[in-house]
Amino acid sequence: xxxxxxxxxxxxxxxxxxxxxxxxxxxxxxxxxxxxxxxxxxxxxxxxxxxxxxxxxxxxxxxxxxxxxxxxxxxxxxxxxxxxxxxxxxxxxxxxxxxxxxxxxxxxx
Amino acid sequence: xxxxxxxxxxxxxxxxxxxxxxxxxxxxxxxxxxxxxxxxxxxxxxxxxxxxxxxxxxxxxxxxxxxxxxxxxxxxxxxxxxxxxxxxxxxxxxxxxxxxxxxxxxxxxxxxxxxx
Numbered sequence: 001x002x003x004x005x006x007x008x009x010x011x012x013x014x015x016x017x018x019x020x021x022x023x024x025x026x027x028x029x030x031x032x033x034x035x036x037x038x039x040x041x042x043x044x045x046x047x048x049x050x051x052x053x054x055x056x057x058x059x060x061x062x063x064x065x066x067x068x069x070x071x072x073x074x075x076x077x078x079x080x081x082x083x084x085x086x087x088x089x090x091x092x093x094x095x096x097x098x099x100x101x102x103x104x105x106x107x108x109x
Numbered sequence: 110x111x112x113x114x115x116x117x118x119x120x121x122x123x124x125x126x127x128x129x130x131x132x133x134x135x136x137x138x139x140x141x142x143x144x145x146x147x148x149x150x151x152x153x154x155x156x157x158x159x160x161x162x163x164x165x166x167x168x169x170x171x172x173x174x175x176x177x178x179x180x181x182x183x184x185x186x187x188x189x190x191x192x193x194x195x196x197x198x199x200x201x202x203x204x205x206x207x208x209x210x211x212x213x214x215x216x217x218x219x220x221x222x223x224x225x
Contacts (some may be wrong), residue, residue: 104149
């Protein structure tokens, strides 16, 4: 299975701090995606990084990809209480996305 | 442009009954994926469909579960003779093309199935 594993499982920080989440996967990929899930809601796509890219930015989000280590990280800078959610990485399996186990982020005001 | 619509949002069934979960993909999307999520866990792939075709059902139990995406109308995930272990959130996602190939998925808000 190519399922990603996020680390840490849970993260609590204060508003204004940075949050870093890591994802490791098992086999080669074409791309890796990050999603966010608010409690009781569906997943929302955040960012996609291709296997030939090393870093990508979107607003306060920064994603890195190291294919030699089969790992990716998601950095949220200057976090806000509204960033409280679960974050999932997803890798491309045959014809489908395989999701990791997620990191639950709690941002305290 | 309406997003992915799932209904019902909540469904309660007694053991042995049937559950029907509906998903209308985003306009213009012909690829539909169903995932299942247990509390505090990630999403597990169940089935991938295109219009009138099941492409990959490797994540769907062989017994009691079936899925369809007809030419007209929503995609349906059907669970027959539900058991307590079927209690979970079921999410539908759509994309305009096969998801892994540089195309993100658009998710509905899920159907929360409770089996009593």
